[in-house]
Amino acid sequence: MSSQRILLLGGTDRLLHKAAGLDLDIVNIRRALDLSPAAARMCSTVQAMALDNVDGVTLLVEQLHADRPFTRIICHSEPLQMLAGHLSTSLGIPGSSFETVRLLRDKYALRSLLSKTGFSSIAAEIVTSREELSEFVEKHSSAVVKPRSGGGSVGVHFVRDPNQVDGVWRWAEQVGLTEMLAEEILVGAEVSLEFFSVNGRHLPIAATTKEFGDGAVELGHAVPAPLTPQQFTDASRLVEEVLSAVGITWGPSHTEIVFTPHGPELIESHSRRAGGHINELVSLAHGVDMERLAFQLAADPGMPMSFDTAPARAAAIRFLAGAEGQVVGIHGVSEAAACTDVAEVEIYVSPGDRSHGLRWSGDYAGHVIARGDTATEAMREANRQASRIWIETRETTAGDIAAGCLGEEERAAFDAFDQSMARGK
Missing domain, CATH: 3.40.50.20 (Rossmann fold)
Known part of the structure; x- marks a missing residue:
């Protein structure tokens, strides 16, 4: 065999x-x-x-x-x-060790390592009360506050006014958190870099730009990010150094950075391919499917690895969300899907489902993926066709915030992680 x-x-x-x-x-x-x-x-x-x-x-x-x-x-x-x-x-x-993944999962541990190794200079503290959070906000004028571990932008809050502290800490108490990570807010354009590592060699594949609304939840992405060659080089160098520092040796990775006035600054990194259908965008724009690539390299460990980071075209995704309430209808899907530059339309909800608005990525009700000659054109087309789709809802009695923010799968996984870390595994 x-x-x-x-x-x-x-x-x-x-x-x-x-x-x-x-x-x-x-x-x-x-x-x-x-x-x-x-x-x-x-x-x-x-x-x-x-x-x-x-x-x-x-x-x-x-x-x-x-x-x-x-x-x-x-x-x-x-x-x-x-x-x-x-x-x-x-x-x-061979692969990412438990210590590597734990370091990436624990946002404060990663921030501490970045500070110790000189890759980051932003202030970051674990706060265990609203008073400590207030002190951090007062000292730094603002803060981005997030769970110490987690994903999908769940629980990420931007505090730009001291009056917002009570609401953030109330959210933490409702979901059962006794501590949160507070960091300085990074100012600048945010992108992510998609890499694949083989035998400790880190290869950049693509850069992804992001579109946000009023908060931390991403409304859409586009590939390639509109970076200058020097920006891509600087960001890639930082990512390579960080991936080596945390011990990633094999597989896809997804790293988020902000281009501050002082250069690229890392937000967080992950030992997996990106979520939010970024893999599909990279595949459309660059012809590289990181999920398929992982299987290919597992089947043929000696397969030669090189990527052309110049894309053939651009691709973008726009996420759909309904207002809070019960979904009663979904309209405009066939019209959007019929457009020439639309690669995919997918709806995740059905009539009778509960919509929570848009608090984190788990609230997305669907998406539209479109192509274009540039990231701006692709995003414009994705937004245009997404606007034709209406997730119709009717008001219902508000449900429990904690139950709605963390699904059972993520709750179980968080619990398992905590238990395994407590045993030192």
Whole structure:
């Protein structure tokens, strides 16, 4: 048997089709046995179990590894990154270690490392009360306040007025957090850099620009970001140094930076491909699918790696959201999808679902992906066609804020991470 054996965590139908035609023995551990027959046939083993049961998953994987060793662990899910890191470390499989993933997941630990190594000079503190948050805001005039770990912009608040402190701390108490990370607000254009690392060599693939509304939740992205060659070089150099400092050696990564008046400053980094369908935008613009690439390299570890960072065209996504209430209708989808430069329209909600407005990325109701000759043109077209789609809602009694902000999967994953870190794994 010559095929490479890999462990896939949370592999979906969509993701498994990216492995089509490759010589891989795929063991897929996920929460439920709900794959399509075609996707299930692409796996030698599909095992359903609670992925927040760290001990149970570890025991199962150790047994499977003893029967025939895994050569790689592939996981693109944000809530499962620390589980993947734990298993890589426990089994001695090449990839991001538990310590690397923990460092990236813990935003304060990463900020502390960046400060210690000279990659960052912004103020950052853990605050455990509204009084401490007030003191930070008073000292620095403003603050971006966020959970110490997490993703999808959940719980990220910009505090530009001392009167906003009470509301931010009330949110933290409602979701059960006893501490938050407060940082200086970085001023400048925000972009992300998408990299792929092989044997400790970090290769830039693309830069992504972002579109925001009034808060921290992204309304859309576009690839390529409108950077000068020098800006791309400076940002890439910073990302390469950070990825080496945290210990990333293999796989995709997603790093967010801001171009401040003093140069690029890192916000955070992740040991996975970007969310928000950025991978699809990179694939459309640059012809590189990082999900497929992970499978290709797992199947052929010696595959030559090089990327042309000059895109063929640009691609952009605009997210859809409904007003708070119950979804009663969805209009304009077919009209938007019929446009020549629209690559994809997808709706995530159905009549009867609850809409929470737009508080974090988990509230997106759908998206439109469009192409253009430049990022500006692609974003303009995505916005134009998204405006034709109406998620109709009707008012209902407001639900519990805490239950709406963190889904059960993320709650379970956060709990598992906390338990495994407490045991020193």
